[in-house]
Amino acid sequence: xxxxxxxxxxxxRRRGQEARLRCSPMKGHSHVYWYRQLPEEGLKFMVYLQxxxxxxxxxxxxxxxxxxxxxxGPSILRIQQxxxxxxxxxxxxxxxxxxxxxxxxxxxxxxxxLVL
Amino acid sequence: xxxxxxxxxxxxxxxxxxxxxxxxxxxxxxxYYLFWYKQPPSGELVFLIRRNSFDEQNEISGRYSWNFQKxxxxxxxxxxxxxxxxxxxxxxxxxxxxxxNEKLTxxxxxxxxxxx
Numbered sequence: 353x354x355x356x357x358x359x360x361x362x363x364x365r366r367r368g369q370e371a372r373l374r375c376s377p378m379k380g381h382s383h384v385y386w387y388r389q390l391p392e393e394g395l396k397f398m399v400y401l402q403x404x405x406x407x408x409x410x411x412x413x414x415x416x417x418x419x420x421x422x423x424x425g426p427s428i429l430r431i432q433q434x435x436x437x438x439x440x441x442x443x444x445x446x447x448x449x450x451x452x453x454x455x456x457x458x459x460x461x462x463x464x465x466l467v468l
Numbered sequence: 469x470x471x472x473x474x475x476x477x478x479x480x481x482x483x484x485x486x487x488x489x490x491x492x493x494x495x496x497x498x499x500y501y502l503f504w505y506k507q508p509p510s511g512e513l514v515f516l517i518r519r520n521s522f523d524e525q526n527e528i529s530g531r532y533s534w535n536f537q538k539x540x541x542x543x544x545x546x547x548x549x550x551x552x553x554x555x556x557x558x559x560x561x562x563x564x565x566x567x568x569n570e571k572l573t574x575x576x577x578x579x580x581x582x583x584x
Contacts, residue, residue, distance in 0.1 A: 385571060394559060394574040396514075408571060443513060445572075454521075455501045455565060457572060459513035 354379065356446050356460035357426075364466045371431040371438070373463045377446030384427040385457055386419060401427060402449075418445040432466045441465075470495045472562050474575035481550055482583045489545045491560030497521075500571075502536065502543045502581045503561040503572065513559075519543065520565065555582045 359378040365371050377384050383402055387395040397411040400423035412419065416434075421427040440442055441464050445457035471478045471494040484495065504516040517527065519536050527534045531548045547554050557577045563570040 387574075391488040395572070397562075397571040397573070400571055413572070440563075441511065445513075455563065455570075456503075456515060456518050458515055459505070461512040464511075 356381075356444055356458055358444050358460035358463050360463060361461060362464045362466070364468060365434045366468050368433050371434050371467075372467055373429040373442050373444075373465070374426040375429070375444030375446075375460060377427070377444075378458055380448055381446035381458075382449045383420050383447045385445045385447075386427075386429050387445065389445045389462070391440070391442060395443060398429075432464075434465075436467045439465055439467045442455075455460055470497075470500075470562050470564070472560050472573055472574040472575035473579050474558075476562055476578045477576070478581070480580045480581040480583055483552060484549050486546060487550055488542050488550050489547075489580065489581065491543045491545065491575060493541050493543065493560070493562045495562060495564070497564050499565040501563045501565055501570075503563070504534070504543075504545050505559045505561065506556045507559065507577070508556040528534075550582045552582045552584050555580060573583075 356378055359374050385400050386398040388394045388398055399412045400408040401420045404423050409411055416432045418430045441462045443462045444460045445455045448454055481500045500521045502519045506514045506516055517534055524536050533546045533583040535544045557579045559577045562573045563572050
């Protein structure tokens with residue numbers, strides 16, 4: 353049973369470019385979460401999505417950041433016009449919609465974004 | 469607002485020693501979940517344990533044990549007979565349990581180094 357998949361694992365962008373981070377949840381999981389980890393810090397919640405719906409985006413910056421989880425395909429975290437402060441590790445997690453494991457989020461390996 | 473405090477930023481112990489990682493949390497909810505995750509040098513996040521607020525029984529899994537005390541709002545993690553492979557950053561996290569699938573609030577992590 354494959355775990356949460358994220359790609360790319362490493363992404364280098366120049367200031368002003370766009371970054372697209374992809375996340376495929378574990379099989380059978382319909383809930384996806386994105387977190388950001390700045391260097392030497394803990395993880396901060398950004399957004400929580402179900403298929404075709406954003407449930408909670410309270411941790412997402414209002415500008416330049418967007419997320420989607422379409423009916424088909426992976427969840428995408430998109431950062432427009434990246435700045436150096438966006439350099440971080442971005443983690444995706446998934447959980448099932450019901451059952452005893454509903455409360456447990458399983459994380460992908462992360463995407464390390466470096467903005468030059 | 470929820471908050472998780474891991475006061476120990478870094479801990480170093482000699483291999484085979486026991487070590488306890490502290491976690492103190494704050495929440496207004498009566499129902500919540502607590503978690504520990506491990507982040508080894510390779511960078512991924514590994515789920516270790518989930519505990520709900522109604523279950524205060526201590527848990528043991530091999531060399532790992534967890535002590536949950538609601539009276540002091542603590543959820544401490546002990547590694548017995550530490551090994552070099554235990555070297556990692558350990559994160560404590562908290563989520564509400566209102567309707568399931570809630571975002572996680574993380575502590576800032578404790579970097580554990582096991583000295584051979």
